[in-house]
Amino acid sequence: xxxxxxxxxxxxxxxxxxxxxxxxxxxxxxxxxxxxxxxxxxxxxxxxxxxxxxxxxxxxxxxxxxxxxxxxxxxxxxxxxxxxxxxxxxxxxxxxxxxxxxxxxxx
Numbered sequence: 001x002x003x004x005x006x007x008x009x010x011x012x013x014x015x016x017x018x019x020x021x022x023x024x025x026x027x028x029x030x031x032x033x034x035x036x037x038x039x040x041x042x043x044x045x046x047x048x049x050x051x052x053x054x055x056x057x058x059x060x061x062x063x064x065x066x067x068x069x070x071x072x073x074x075x076x077x078x079x080x081x082x083x084x085x086x087x088x089x090x091x092x093x094x095x096x097x098x099x100x101x102x103x104x105x106x107x
Contacts, residue, residue, distance in 0.1 A: 001030025002054055003055060005051075007018070007055075008051070009051030009054060010029075012047050015044070016043065016044030019036075020036055020040025020041040022036075023035075024037050028097075029092075029094055030084075031084055032096075036081075038076050042073065042076040042077075045069070046072060050069050053065045053069075074085065
């Protein structure tokens, strides 16, 4: 039963990673691509890591998977914010159909 749950979590994680990769290809500008890649790949990779933990339990592999998932959950949003803020300060313009620009208000 635990293998079914583990493989389901891994499958959902792979699906999220795939959707994040499609977002990198299909979306129009840096900010939208960054949003798609960080959200989807973070949840996807954490899903895969949780599946590995469920499959292996509290062994060396399972604990390492949990630590990797925790590290990813803590660092990915911060790095995405830093990248988008740096891109905005460097002058990278959003897509012309962007409705609002919250960084523009901070200037």
